[in-house]
Amino acid sequence: MFICQYSEGSWKLPKITKYEPFEVDPSLRVFHYGQAVFEGMKAYKDEEGRTWMFRPMENIKRFNISSKRLDIPSFPEDVFLSALEKLIALEKDWIQKGEGNALYIRPFVIATDNNIMANSSSAYKFMIICSPVQSYYSGSIKVKIEQHYSRSANGGYGYAKASGNYAGQFYPTKIAIEEGFQQIIWTDSEQHEYLEEAGTMNIFFRIHNTLITSPTSDRILDGITRNSIIALAKQKGIKAEERAIKLQEILEAHHKGTLKEIFGTGTAATITPVSTFGYQSNTYDLQEQQDSYANMFKQLITDIQYNRAEDSFGWRYLVK
Amino acid sequence: MFICQYSEGSWKLPKITKYEPFEVDPSLRVFHYGQAVFEGMKAYKDEEGRTWMFRPMENIKRFNISSKRLDIPSFPEDVFLSALEKLIALEKDWIQKGEGNALYIRPFVIATDNNIMANSSSAYKFMIICSPVQSYYSGSIKVKIEQHYSRSANGGYGYAKASGNYAGQFYPTKIAIEEGFQQIIWTDSEQHEYLEEAGTMNIFFRIHNTLITSPTSDRILDGITRNSIIALAKQKGIKAEERAIKLQEILEAHHKGTLKEIFGTGTAATITPVSTFGYQSNTYDLQEQQDSYANMFKQLITDIQYNRAEDSFGWRYLVK
Ligand SMILES: Cc1ncc(COP(=O)(O)O)c(C=O)c1O
Ligand SMILES: Cc1ncc(COP(=O)(O)O)c(C=O)c1O
Numbered sequence: 001m002f003i004c005q006y007s008e009g010s011w012k013l014p015k016i017t018k019y020e021p022f023e024v025d026p027s028l029r030v031f032h033y034g035q036a037v038f039e040g041m042k043a044y045k046d047e048e049g050r051t052w053m054f055r056p057m058e059n060i061k062r063f064n065i066s067s068k069r070l071d072i073p074s075f076p077e078d079v080f081l082s083a084l085e086k087l088i089a090l091e092k093d094w095i096q097k098g099e100g101n102a103l104y105i106r107p108f109v110i111a112t113d114n115n116i117m118a119n120s121s122s123a124y125k126f127m128i129i130c131s132p133v134q135s136y137y138s139g140s141i142k143v144k145i146e147q148h149y150s151r152s153a154n155g156g157y158g159y160a161k162a163s164g165n166y167a168g169q170f171y172p173t174k175i176a177i178e179e180g181f182q183q184i185i186w187t188d189s190e191q192h193e194y195l196e197e198a199g200t201m202n203i204f205f206r207i208h209n210t211l212i213t214s215p216t217s218d219r220i221l222d223g224i225t226r227n228s229i230i231a232l233a234k235q236k237g238i239k240a241e242e243r244a245i246k247l248q249e250i251l252e253a254h255h256k257g258t259l260k261e262i263f264g265t266g267t268a269a270t271i272t273p274v275s276t277f278g279y280q281s282n283t284y285d286l287q288e289q290q291d292s293y294a295n296m297f298k299q300l301i302t303d304i305q306y307n308r309a310e311d312s313f314g315w316r317y318l319v320k
Numbered sequence: 321m322f323i324c325q326y327s328e329g330s331w332k333l334p335k336i337t338k339y340e341p342f343e344v345d346p347s348l349r350v351f352h353y354g355q356a357v358f359e360g361m362k363a364y365k366d367e368e369g370r371t372w373m374f375r376p377m378e379n380i381k382r383f384n385i386s387s388k389r390l391d392i393p394s395f396p397e398d399v400f401l402s403a404l405e406k407l408i409a410l411e412k413d414w415i416q417k418g419e420g421n422a423l424y425i426r427p428f429v430i431a432t433d434n435n436i437m438a439n440s441s442s443a444y445k446f447m448i449i450c451s452p453v454q455s456y457y458s459g460s461i462k463v464k465i466e467q468h469y470s471r472s473a474n475g476g477y478g479y480a481k482a483s484g485n486y487a488g489q490f491y492p493t494k495i496a497i498e499e500g501f502q503q504i505i506w507t508d509s510e511q512h513e514y515l516e517e518a519g520t521m522n523i524f525f526r527i528h529n530t531l532i533t534s535p536t537s538d539r540i541l542d543g544i545t546r547n548s549i550i551a552l553a554k555q556k557g558i559k560a561e562e563r564a565i566k567l568q569e570i571l572e573a574h575h576k577g578t579l580k581e582i583f584g585t586g587t588a589a590t591i592t593p594v595s596t597f598g599y600q601s602n603t604y605d606l607q608e609q610q611d612s613y614a615n616m617f618k619q620l621i622t623d624i625q626y627n628r629a630e631d632s633f634g635w636r637y638l639v640k
Contacts, residue, residue: 001346021343026321026449031430034354034483035490071490106436110351116426118520120490129346146475153473153509155466157488163354164484168477170355170391170440189473190510200438 002083005112006073006124014079016086019129025114029121035111036163037066040267042102042133043088043319045095046307051103053317054305056084058224063107066160071120072109080107087128088319094132099302104133104268140275143198143262144181145247146172147280150189151196151219158219169199181278183264187247188219195245201264201272202226206293207253208260211240225265225301231313232300238293247279254284262286263294270305271298322403325432326393326444334399336406339449345434349441355431356483357386360587362422362453363408363639365415366627371423373637374625376404378544383427386480391440392429400427407448408639414452419622424453424588460595463518463582464501465567466492467600470509471516471539478539489519501598503584507567508539515565521584521592522546526613527573528580531560545585545621551633552620558613567599574604582606583614590625591618 004014030036039059044052060081064074088103095103107128111121149172151165152158158165169184176184185203188194196214197203202223205212211233216222233240253259262274273294276285303309304316324334350356359379364372380401384394408423415423427448431441469492471485472478478485489504496504505523508514516534517523522543525532531553536542553560573579582594593614596605623629624636 019346021345023341024344025341026339026447027426030483031350031356032358032426032428032483033486033490034356035487036351036354038352069491070487071494106347106352108351118486120494127346148475150473150475153470153476155468155470155509155512156473156476162484162487163350163352164482164487166353166438167355167390167482167484170353171389174391174440189475192475 001130002087002128004075004079004083004126006126007122011073011076011079011126014083016083016090024112027114027116029111029113029116032116033111033118034162034164034167035070035072035121036108037063037070037072038106038108038161038163039063040161041084041105041107042267042305043092043095043105044102044305044307045092045097047097049097050307051088051092051095051319052305052307053084053088053319055224055228055315056081056317058227059107062161062222062224066162067109069157069160070162072111072124075109075126083128085319087130091130092319096132099306100134102133103130105130140273141182141264142180142276142278142283143183143185143274144176144179145195145277145279146176146184146186147192148172150192151186153189154218156218159216159221161221166199173199179278185277193247195247195250196220197223198264200268201266204229204261204263204265204293205245205250205253205259206261207258209238211238211293212245213240213242214245215242223265225267225270228301228313228315229265229271229297232297235312236300251279251284254286259286260289261293270301321450322407322448324395324399324403324446326446327442331393331395331399331446334403336403336410344432347434347436349431349433349436352436353431353438354482354484354487355390355392355441356428357383357390357392358426358428358481358483359383360481361404361425361427362587362625363412363415363425364422364625364627365412365417367417368627369417370627371408371412371415371639372625372627373404373408373639375544375548375635376401376637378547379427382481382542382544383429386482387429389477389480390482392431392444395429395446403448405639407450411450412639416452419626420454422453423450425450460593461502461584462500462596462598462603463503463505463594464496464499465515465597465599466496466504466506467512468492470512471506473509474538476538479536479541481541486519493519499598505597513567515567515570516540517543518584520588521586524549524581524583524585524613525565525570525573525579526581527578529558531558531613532565533560533562534565535562543585545587545590548621548633548635549585549591549617552617555632556620571599571604579606580609581613590621
């Protein structure tokens with residue numbers, strides 16, 4: 001693992017050590033006030049055994065955007081990138097070749113002052129840990145359109161990959177799971193009228209042959225997979241709209257048979273098709289499409305990630 | 321300190337140990353997904369040297385209300401109360417007599433699974449730590465009425481004393497401090513039209529001789545000091561309204577000279593008068609009142625806390 005400490009106004013000398021526990025004080029600031037930010041990224045192995053990251057600078061930049069909102073000092077981009085490279089180079093023998101296999105990489109930072117004053121910490125610990133993974137979800141999922149709970153507010157920190165955004169999702173998600181779903185599609189906190197994103201995925205809707213996804217905002221994580229899908233859609237000549245999506249519009253499109261697909265996008269599962277969505281006490285099924293966009297985009301993006309296709313956007317990053 | 325671990329569906333045998341650090345894994349669930357809840361309470365010493373808690377069952381109940389929203393198993397009320405009693409009995413020699421002196425008590429619970437799966441932990445650590453304190457704020461404060469950032473959303477977990485509610489406040493509060501204020505008064509996330517609460521205090525407005533405070537909701541912590549002030553006001557024949565408070569109403573009352581006082585209430589400082597509030601680029605000063613409600617209520621409540629007055633509500637709890 002990689003570790004770097006912040007104190008007295010600066011990041012100290014980083015080091016790579018073996019994965020090991022560390023000592024903390026019960027008053028550790030992050031336990032009490034949740035000042036913590038993380039990222040989730042993957043490294044992939046191609047058929048020749050070379051290891052690739054996917055758009056790592058996007059994660060690095062987003063990490064610092066998140067940190068800013070949580071009043072955590074930003075981590076130097078160059079040190080971050082070389083930390084990733086060194087760590088992955090050390091760990092790459094753990095990565096299996098083949099679709100779905102990857103090294104999951106988790107950079108995170110936590111507030112480490114040892115007192116419970118309710119303000120920003122003066123000390124932080126930045127770490128990167130990783131572990132080999134296989135594909136996260138298999139197959140399609142059932143999602144519940146949430147009408148009571150909310151994930152985040154205008155003016156809040158929903159756009160940050162901060163720990164507090166996840167803690168609040170567990171209880172509503174547990175209820176959804178008890179009702180037979182796997183995940184929630186969050187709606188706006190005001191009227192629960194607009195479809196926003198899922199717990200760890202952005203959401204795309206396909207009406208006729210147009211893709212629609214919520215614009216990013218204070219409330220929505222600016223997903224790197226989302227951004228990549230939009231770019232790929234444009235390249236393929238598929239219309240991709242970033243605009244507010246009314247629940248009502250989706251219900252009507254389903255009714256008329258023009259709602260062809262819903263899928264989630266995120267680093268963990270790349271693309272996850274939705275087979276059923278639930279709203280109030282009804283469930284709505286989606287037929288599998290012959291020309292599934294979910295499948296097509298999954299193929300396109302994983303071909304780039306695993307170095308099986310040309311990388312016209314320059315998204316791949318070789319780990320030497 | 322008091323410590324009790326949860327695993328395999330139940331709380332294990334609690335123990336009291338000396339205050340000491342403990343080992344954690346870098347994948348500790350709370351670092352990544354912020355599943356953490358806390359309470360803040362105080363024990364006071366009277367002139368005879370006896371030690372008192374103030375409405376401890378309210379904190380215990382709120383702790384479990386918070387935990388439920390964060391999908392953390394509730395902690396048995398009776399074990400909680402006796403833990404507080406035992407711990408305070410051990411620590412009571414640290415408490416000084418006299419106004420402002422107290423033992424600050426911090427019960428908290430953190431998620432302790434050692435993996436980064438984005439769901440509720442199966443293991444938790446519940447702890448109580450404490451330390452002697454003196455009065456938190458001295459004098460009055462300047463507050464900024466926030467018009468851009470928000471503390472929480474409808475359907476969110478603002479009503480819970482959960483770590484993630486505090487992390488999001490630090491950055492906006494830092495900006496407010498740079499502008500010359502000490503704290504923020506949060507407004508609703510939709511239109512920033514209604515005045516809600518401060519970072520660690522509920523807020524009361526006095527117009528003429530009527531007190532007004534925001535009703536509790538999804539977004540607002542149900543403060544025990546707030547609740548006590550409302551009860552004391554009723555006892556004293558002072559009208560106390562719990563209703564939505566428009567910023568506009570407060571500005572107009574200030575303009576007309578009927579806005580007499582603003583004060584915050586919370587365990588840390590009991591009652592904190594506001595001398596100035598800022599809205600957009602204006603600041604509005606409040607004159608000190610001869611018949612200050614802030615002073616009167618502070619006297620009334622601390623007289624009960626320090627066993628200097630009759631306790632007609634049964635709020636004091638003797639630690640044996
Ligand atoms: C809340 C949320 N939305 C969306 C995403 C998808 O983002 P990305 O495609 O960058 O992985 C994630 C996770 O990564 C997330 O946590
Ligand atoms: C957000 C918030 N509001 C209000 C309060 C006041 O609550 P209480 O009077 O129970 O201490 C607190 C702190 O204790 C708080 O953290």
